[in-house]
Amino acid sequence: MERTAILVRFKKILKPYVQNPEALKSFSEDSKLTEDLEINSAHLVDVFLDAEDEFDIELDNDSLEKIQNTGDAVDIIQQKTEAAG
Numbered sequence: 001m002e003r004t005a006i007l008v009r010f011k012k013i014l015k016p017y018v019q020n021p022e023a024l025k026s027f028s029e030d031s032k033l034t035e036d037l038e039i040n041s042a043h044l045v046d047v048f049l050d051a052e053d054e055f056d057i058e059l060d061n062d063s064l065e066k067i068q069n070t071g072d073a074v075d076i077i078q079q080k081t082e083a084a085g
Helices: 003-017 021-025 041-055 061-065 070-084
Strands: none
Touching: 003 021, 003 041, 003 070, 041 070, 061 070
């Protein structure tokens, strides 16, 4: 799956959980999930459960621990979708 397509779909997943709507206007791969988008840790779990459903993948704890920003998430999702494909 193309990186841009993953980023667009991931942004849709994030939208309901973002506490700082202004941050979505400058959304990029460098956007930090907890700092820039102000998604709290409890909601991060929901974000990644939604991502698993959306992309039909499983995200293991090791992968999740590496995610700091949206670009990291896209990297992991892309790796998992390619491995499953």
